[in-house]
Amino acid sequence: MSYTTAENVVPSSTFSAINLFYVLLVPALILWYTYWRISRRRLYELAEKLGGPKPLPIIGNALEFVGGSADIFNNIIAKSLPFDHESVVRLWIGPRLLVFIYDPRDVEVILSSHVHIDKADEYRFFKPWLGNGLLISTGQKWRSHRKLIAPTFHLNVLKSFIDLFNANSRAVVDKLKKESGTFDCHDYMSECTVEILLETAMGVSKTTQDQSGFEYAMAVMKMCDILHLRHTKIWLRPDLLFKLTDYAKNQTKLLDVIHGLTKKVIKRKKEEFQSGKKATIMPEANDVTNEVPSSKSTSVEGLSFGQSSGLKDDLDVDDDVGQKKRLAFLDLLLESSQSGVVITDEEIKEQVDTIMFEGHDTTAAGSSFFLSMMGIHQHIQDKVIEELDHIFGDSDRPATFQDTLEMKYLERCLMETLRLYPPVPIIARQLKEEITLPSNGKKVPIGTTLVVGTYKLHRRPDVYPNPHKFDPDNFLPERSANRHYYAFVPFSAGPRSCVGRKYAMLKLKIILSTILRNFRVYSDLTESDFKLQADIILKRAEGFKVRLQPRKKQAKV
C-alpha cells in the first residue's frame, strides 16, 4: 500500500495563493504603518514639545510602571519633579500619549469645559463592572442620566438621611469599642459606608441586609487592584491577552460578588414597588429640621461642600427641585423606568453599580485618611474635640444638620485631608479637540489621554505655602479667598463634577464627629511613614493603622 504525504495532496495552486498572501501582506503592513505614522504626525510633533522622561522605542515609558502600586506612585511623582516648573509631564505607554497637567489654569480649561467631557480610553476597563454608568458614559446618555440622578443628591433629599447617617455612625462606634490595640480603620469605614449607601441612596432597610456589605467592599478593593494592573501593565491592556490570565478568572468571581449584591438590591426594591409600596417622597428642607433657614432655598451660606466657594455646578441649584425629583436615588430610577422610556432595567443596574462603587470606596479612603491625620496631629485633634464638646457638651444626642454647619474646624480638617490625600488622585479625559495650555501656550494634540494630576495640583508651593504640611488653616475664608478656584478639586469640578459631593461631605461630618465624640485617635506612624498607592483610589499600602482610646466627655460650658 502506498501512502501519500500531506504536501503531495495540497495542490500547487494553493501554495502559490499562500505565497502571494505573504508577499502582499508585508507591503500592506508597511503601507498601513506609514499611514498610521503620518496620521499621527501632529501628535508626535506636539508631544515632542512637551517635557517628560525619555521614552524607549516601541514601549515608550512603560518601564516607569513596573513594580507594585506604591512603587509606581512614588516613581511617577519622582519622575515628574524635573518638570514642575511647567506643570506638564508627557509619558508614552506604548503608542498611547499621556499628558499630566497640574497648573490650576490648565485644569480649568479641561474641567470647566462642556466639550472635553469624554472619559479616557482607560476607563473602558471598568465596563464589565460599571457598564455605561454615569462615571464612564458620555454624550446624550450621560447628559440625560446626569439630569435624572443629580437631583437625588440634592440637599433636600440628603437632610432626610441624617437619622440614618447617625444610626450607622453609632453602630460603627459600637464595633470600634472592641478594638484595644493598633488596627486598620479602613475596614470599618468601608463596611460602614457600604451599609449607609444601601440604607440611604438604595433605600434597603437594615433588617433586609445581610453580611454582604463587607464581602462587597472587599471584592471592590480586589477589583480595583486588577483594574490598576490593567492601567499600568502594557501586556494586560488588550482584552485578548487579559482573558488568558488568572486575573480574568479572578475578575469574573469578584464581579459575581459585586453584581450579586446590586442585583439583590434592585430585586428587593422592585418587589416592594410591585407590592404597591410607594417610594417615599422626601419632605421639603423646612420639614426635615426646623433649624434650617425658613426659605425654600437649600443653599447654605458659607458651607463649602468640598469645593472652592466660587465654583458652582448642577448640585448648587437652590430652587426647589419639585416633588417627583425629591425621591431617593433608586426610588427615582425605578419610578422613572415605570413611567416610560427614561431608563431601562439594564441602565438602572449600571447606575446602581456606579453609585455603590463611587459612593463607598472614596468616602472610606477619605475618612480613613482623616482619622490618620487626627492620630498624627494631636494638637489639631484637640481643637476638633474642643469644637465638638462646645456643640454637644456631654450629651449623646444625634447630630443635626445645624450641628454640621457649626463643625467649622472639623470641616477645615476634612478639606485639608482631601487636599493632601485626594481619594481620587487623578482624573483622565480623552482629548477630542486640540487644546492650548494657558499656563505656557503649549499645545496638546487630539487623541491624548489628558490626566489632571489632582495630588500634585493640591501640593503646589505657589498656592499652598508649606504644601506638604497638614494645616487646616489653609481653608480659612481669608486664605481661600484669593486662591484659584481650580487649585482644589477633590470632587473634580464643572459639568462632570462628583454628584455625591454634598452627600459625601454631610455623611463624613456625621461619621467622623460621632467617632471623635467617643474616642481619641492615636497613631504610632507619621506621614513620612506613609506608603501611598493609587490603585484607582488613593490608599495607604501599609493599611490605615490607628489606635483608639475611649473619651471622657466634657460638660458643655
Ligand code: HEM
Ligand atoms: C470623599 C468622597 C468622594 C470623592 C473624593 C469623590 C470624587 C470624585 C471625582 C474626582 C469624580 C470625577 C471622576 C472622573 O471624572 O474621573 C467623581 C465622580 C463621581 N462621583 Fe464621586 N467622590 C466621592 C464620593 C461620592 C459619593 C458619595 C457618590 C455617590 C453616592 C459619588 C458618585 C460619583 C459619580 C456618580 C460620579 C460620576 C459623575 C459624572 O461623571 O457625571 N461620589 N467623584
